[in-house]
Amino acid sequence: MKKLMILIILSFGSMGCEFDQTLEYRIDVKLEKHVNQFFIEAEKRGISLYKENLIVSLQDCYDCVGQSIKIGEQRLIKINKDDICWIENQNNSQTAIENLIFHELGHTLLNRQHNDPKYSIMASGLSLYEYANDSLKRTVLIDELFYSR
Numbered sequence: 001m002k003k004l005m006i007l008i009i010l011s012f013g014s015m016g017c018e019f020d021q022t023l024e025y026r027i028d029v030k031l032e033k034h035v036n037q038f039f040i041e042a043e044k045r046g047i048s049l050y051k052e053n054l055i056v057s058l059q060d061c062y063d064c065v066g067q068s069i070k071i072g073e074q075r076l077i078k079i080n081k082d083d084i085c086w087i088e089n090q091n092n093s094q095t096a097i098e099n100l101i102f103h104e105l106g107h108t109l110l111n112r113q114h115n116d117p118k119y120s121i122m123a124s125g126l127s128l129y130e131y132a133n134d135s136l137k138r139t140v141l142i143d144e145l146f147y148s149r
């Protein structure tokens with residue numbers, strides 16, 4: 001009995017100050033195909049990523065287009081719903097949305113920072129939608145995203 005008590009205390013002790021976290025995988029339907037594409041691009045390059053702890057949602061996002069947040073093991077991406085509405089009405093909107101989602105997932109899942117001087121999906125405030133009709137450019141950019149971690 002005494003041994004059991006010690007074991008119980010030890011197992012609590014080993015948790016330290018972490019809280020018991022229920023991880024969630026939930027992606028807004030409007031953004032799902034781009035998030036799935038990100039995982040496909042990772043897999044193509046032999047990179048396996050955790051798929052259990054990601055929430056990507058469309059919501060109000062004050063003064064931002066997208067935001068990447070980490071809470072413990074949970075990864076969250078907020079995408080400004082008004083911006084998505086606006087982008088959807090532009091030319092090459094699907095590429096623009098892919099670009100935005102890949103950028104935020106770069107922060108969230110690849111731990112990438114902004115990469116201003118380079119031609120990169122991780123550059124801040126740079127629109128790269130021009131790769132819409134250029135699959136080679138797209139490959140170069142996505143290679144850079146995954147391989148420059």
Ligand SMILES: [Zn+2]
Pocket residue numbers: 103107114124
């Ligand atoms: Zn960013």
